[in-house]
Amino acid sequence: MAIAADQLDSTFAALADPTRRAIVARLARGDATVNELAAPFAMSLPGISKHLKVLERCGLISRSRNAQFRPCHLERVALDGAADWIEESRRIWSERFDKLDEHLRDIQQEGDDHD
Amino acid sequence: MAIAADQLDSTFAALADPTRRAIVARLARGDATVNELAAPFAMSLPGISKHLKVLERCGLISRSRNAQFRPCHLERVALDGAADWIEESRRIWSERFDKLDEHLRDIQQEGDDHD
DNA sequence: CGGCTAACTAGCTAGCTGGTTAAATAAGGG
DNA sequence: CCCTTATTTAACCAGCTAGCTAGTTAGCCG
Numbered sequence: 032m033a034i035a036a037d038q039l040d041s042t043f044a045a046l047a048d049p050t051r052r053a054i055v056a057r058l059a060r061g062d063a064t065v066n067e068l069a070a071p072f073a074m075s076l077p078g079i080s081k082h083l084k085v086l087e088r089c090g091l092i093s094r095s096r097n098a099q100f101r102p103c104h105l106e107r108v109a110l111d112g113a114a115d116w117i118e119e120s121r122r123i124w125s126e127r128f129d130k131l132d133e134h135l136r137d138i139q140q141e142g143d144d145h146d
Numbered sequence: 147m148a149i150a151a152d153q154l155d156s157t158f159a160a161l162a163d164p165t166r167r168a169i170v171a172r173l174a175r176g177d178a179t180v181n182e183l184a185a186p187f188a189m190s191l192p193g194i195s196k197h198l199k200v201l202e203r204c205g206l207i208s209r210s211r212n213a214q215f216r217p218c219h220l221e222r223v224a225l226d227g228a229a230d231w232i233e234e235s236r237r238i239w240s241e242r243f244d245k246l247d248e249h250l251r252d253i254q255q256e257g258d259d260h261d
Numbered sequence: 262c263g264g265c266t267a268a269c270t271a272g273c274t275a276g277c278t279g280g281t282t283a284a285a286t287a288a289g290g291g
Numbered sequence: 292c293c294c295t296t297a298t299t300t301a302a303c304c305a306g307c308t309a310g311c312t313a314g315t316t317a318g319c320c321g
Contacts, residue, residue: 191268192270196309
């Protein structure tokens with residue numbers, strides 16, 4: 032059961048930005064606050080906040096509340112959705128060559144029969 | 147050996163468009179000309195041509211020449227690059243929980259020792 | 262050659278994106 | 292209650308994107 036097309040749109044679009052990919056990679060190692068996520072970047076906090084909103088809207092992250100902190104959490108499901116789409120295309124691609132191989136074996140077989 | 151960041155930028159950006167994903171999915175089944183690729187879409191040919199240029203620039207497709215046709219061919223390497231990035235994040239994520247499991251087993255072990 | 266088909270380039274527009282600064286909101290803590 | 296810290300919202304700007312139409316290039320074929 033593949034995820035919806037517009038979900039894929041927003042997920043791939045989110046992953047197209049290097050800052051956002053770095054945030055995702057950071058969150059794969061564990062939850063973090065906005066300030067922690069912002070630290071490695073030469074970018075204003077509102078800039079990071081915008082990126083987080085993009086990631087949240089496509090479901091790649093979720094945010095809870097802890098006092099005045101809003102810890103971010105990576106949601107694997109959205110990541111899986113994107114990976115699944117690519118995997119499906121690669122599967123179709125591979126099948127094509129499997130069939131080609133099979134065909135070539137059939138031809139080989141015929142040749143053997145006639146020898 | 148991961149692919150370059152800006153290559154990932156453009157690959158994910160290319161995959162963020164549903165028309166382009168459909169084109170990629172179509173090409174996974176086999177090469178096709180521009181007109182063949184355009185057929186399923188309610189879009190002008192130059193529009194499709196632009197999408198193909200986007201796909202070509204990020205390496206997802208290549209084009210050869212055959213008379214006045216320019217058959218498009220899916221390049222799996224770029225698709226692999228994107229899949230690899232996602233896979234790496236998922237791996238890091240999983241390791242985290244593996245370590246957590248290990249830790250929980252250690253605690254359990256200690257408990258057993260003291261019982 | 263002249264015409265047909267395939268595909269691309271040019272030039273335009275509306276809308277989105279990624280960034281900024283300045284100001285606002287939220288919540289703990291003396 | 293005021294101060295500080297964490298984070299968001301507002302307002303703005305430059306640049307990119309996806310789409311269009313119209314015109315152009317490339318190459319087959321009669």
